[in-house]
Amino acid sequence: MKKILLIAVLFALLFSCKKESPNADDVSIDTDTLEKINTEKLRIDSLRMVRQDSLAQVRKDSLEQVKKDSLQNLIIQKRKQKKYEVFKGESFSYWPIKSSDSLRKLFYNTFSKQQQYTIAALNRIDTDHIKTRDTLIVPNEFKESFIDYTPFPRKLDNLNDVAKIVIFSYPIQAYGVYENGNLVKWGPTNMGKQSAQTPRGLFFTNWKGRQVTSTVDDEWILNWNFNISNKGGVGWHQYALPGYPASHSCLRLLDADAQWLYNWADQWVLSDKHTVQVKGTPVIVYGDYKFGVKGIWYRLVENPEITTISKSELEAIAEPYVSEILNQQSIREEYIKSKTPITESKVDSLKVVKDSLN
Structure with a gap:
């Protein structure tokens, strides 16, 4: 009996253990499944974290870009303001x-x-x-007289004996008028453009015309024209000054300056239609212009002396011509003594067709 009872108890215990074992297996998770669940959870958490950090970074980057754009716009505005400031x-x-x-x-x-x-x-x-x-x-300061702005020296000692002379400077696009070595006038000029440059050297004024028709275009009327190279068709006259060499080899002047020189300089004297007996006023054209850039006078702000021609420099330029100038001046003086009054060439008409004497 005791044996039967013991067997029954053992059987009950054994049945109970087998019944619990399957239940334990049902609620437990194997290692691979657990790792998969943890990995997915980590992925979701990481995604949430990345999304949160990205949004914050986007906001930060956007704010920084706004700041940069604002600063850049400010710099541009400042530059524009500076560009349009004196x-x-x-x-x-x-x-x-x-x-x-x-x-x-x-x-x-x-x-x-x-x-x-x-x-x-x-x-x-x-x-x-x-x-x-x-x-x-x-x-910055307006002077009493325009001559006080002169880039030319006031005195040229080697021209003391020269009664009259005009000197044109290609580099500074200006002319100076001297009487016995003393500067009496200066002004702006626009000389020959790069493809039709004004010839350099010593010339003498010859004929003049109040209104002359240009040889380049017969629609161009040249006021106060004074020729310095009859064969070359070169002279000074009034015409538009754009601020750079723009002419077809002539020497353009302001209207008032052209009129002043028209009345000041001397014409030649012809013994007959083709023979020059007495030459006119000497004219020197010298130097080279740097084409393709603004004239050096635009650098006066940085260097107020940039256009100034020294006395020694201009005397050196004039020196090779002094002997010939004085020789022609003597011829003129002798002619004046022998002929009273001088019968100058009769070309001072209202219009000289095509810059010729005919």
């Missing part, structure tokens, strides 16, 4: 004069007609071309 140098200032800029209106309201004329002359232009320039050179 830049003041030691003796001259850069004055922007673009038609779209308010400084153009301010320019005309600030400076008188006479001051505008001076500014134009210093920029080697006429007043009609003021509005075409992007920037003008303006003196």
Whole structure:
């Protein structure tokens, strides 16, 4: 009996263990499954973390870009403001004069007609071309007389005995007038363009005409024309000054300057239609111009002496011609003594067709 009871208890215990074992297996997770679950959970957490960090970084990057754009816009605005501001140098200032800029209106309201004329002359232009320039050179102080702005020396000792002479400088696009070595006048000029440059050397004025028809284009009327090379068709006269060498070898002048020189210089004297008996006023044309860039007078703001010609330099330029100039001057003086009055060539008419004597 005891044996039967013991067997029954053992059987019950054995049955109980087998019943629990399958239940334990049902709720447990094997190693591979557990690792898969943990990996997926980590992936989801990482994705959430990356998304959160990316949004924050995007916001940060956007804010930084806005700051950069704002700074760049500020720099651009400052540059634009500086571009359209007057830049003041030691003796001259850069004055922007673009038609779209308010400084153009301010320019005309600030400076008188006479001051505008001076500014134009210093920029080697006429007043009609003021509005075409992007920037003008303006003196910080307006002097009593225009001659006080001269780039030419006031005195040339080796020309003391030369009664009259005109010197044209290609590099600075200006001319100087001397009487017995003393500067009496100077002004701007626009000489021959690169493809039709004004010849250099010593010339003498010959015939003149109040209004002359150009040999290049018969629609071009040259006011106050004074020829210095009859065969070459070169002379000075009034014509538009754009601020750089632009002519077909002639020497362009402001109207008032052309008229002054027209009345000041002497014509030649012809013994007959083809023979020159007495030459006119000596004229020297010298130097080279750097084509393709703005004239050196635009650097007056940085260097107020950039256009100044030294006395020794100009005397050296004139020296090779002094002997011939004095020789022709003596011939003229002798002629004046022997002939009273001088019968000069009769070419001072209102119009000389095609720059010729005929």
